[in-house]
Amino acid sequence: MNTEVDHLHLAGDKKKTIENIVSKIKNPKILELGVHHGVSTKLFLEICEKNDGYLTSIDIKDDSSVSNSSKWKFILSSDDNFEYIEKFLEHKFDLLLIDSLHDPDHIQKVFYFYYNFVKVGGIILIDDISWLPYVMNSVFNNEYIENTNREIFLKILEIYNSNIDNFSLSFDFKDTGLAILRKKNENLNECKKMISREYSFKNTIKKFIYKPKPKL
């Protein structure tokens, strides 16, 4: 992923949205997957300093120099090295940010593992769920990210469709988008494939023949 695009991930409006969510939590315990230059890390640490919180971050690259705050623990590891990471997770978290490897299967894998470490009532944020800035002739015009972010969005919907009673879900489409989930209970069902009828024979016919008429 190029740096110019990375830079905009948590810029402006979206950063404000995250700040509004996190600053409402008393003594926030935050878990972050993906540090990089530390835009979200620094935002979380600012809030942790103010509200007596604590941030734990994981990255596959050594980003430990991003901060020397006493409110921060950095774990150098792939976030799916669960056996290794579990030893560091001593408590449940109020907030989880998933912003590491932007791949739908990886997101599903880490979501299902770290969900158990989020408190009931806690929030899970998944970054970069919008493909709109990447479509042709849009600001970033990047076919790979356009398709990946759309797949991530659909994957989140698929997980949600199997778990409607277990967490709430909303999407913020500012910038590169953010999924906002709130855990309702400790249950989490396996993700079942949604069978789309988008390309069914009936729907194809409908596109050409059927046009709804206004009801009088």
Ligand SMILES: C[S@@+](CC[C@H](N)C(=O)[O-])C[C@H]1O[C@@H](n2cnc3c(N)ncnc32)[C@H](O)[C@@H]1O
């Ligand atoms: C989009 S950047 C994170 C941006 C950061 N949250 C911010 O707002 O500035 C993605 C980061 O995830 C890290 N990463 C990629 N795959 C990973 C994995 N499997 N486990 C942990 N970190 C990973 C990359 O090294 C990179 O630093």
